[in-house]
């Protein structure tokens with residue numbers, strides 16, 4: 645078994661344990677394996693081990709590896725978890741099954757246009773900047789509920805949930821609680837929250853999707869060359 649497949653197993657076991665402790669069915673939580681920076685060779689054993697849901701944060705990088713992998717594994721579900729530029733909306737709609745990072749009017753408009761044009765509708769989540777960090781993408785928490793409503797009413801989009809990335813140096817619990825509260829107010833049910841360092845906490849706070857990279861694939865090497 646590859647190291648990544650072993651780690652996948654460990655994460656799945658931890659998910660089950662925490663879900664049990666939280667009184668939640670483990671089947672309510674989907675593991676999104678974040679494969680950014682890793683090549684097809686590294687991803688392959690994880691597919692072999694049965695994992696089918698993956699997350700990538702760049703459209704172009706994902707285009708380079710997933711179409712070929714999908715030929716062998718047609719039931720792959722691919723999530724875009726990184727910021728989306730409006731000039732990449734067409735490519736994103738064509739490639740991804742779930743886009744987790746809808747965060748502004750312009751993107752909502754572009755996505756609506758492409759969904760209509762391509763006759764293909766990825767599920768959509770709104771990214772909320774729960775920590776109001778300047779460098780981070782996402783809509784401000786106090787604007788999130790109205791934004792979800794505008795996506796529906798003005799752009800005709802179906803929004804299925806919310807996503808957040810808490811500030812690295814803060815206790816994530818209050819951010820997860822805030823996201824859950826906003827999702828209730830907005831009337832959406834998918835909650836994408838929790839990464840390698842805090843997915844167990846996220847499960848306790850009601851995550852339906854956790855996005856786990858390094859705990860499965862190991863540390864990322866972004867390269868310096």
Ligand SMILES: *Cc1c(COP(=O)(O)O)cnc(C)c1O
Nearest residue numbers: 678701725839840855856857858
């Ligand atoms: C990279 C990334 C992850 C995974 O992070 P790890 O700490 O490696 O688990 C999750 N969510 C987003 C949005 C990411 O960019």
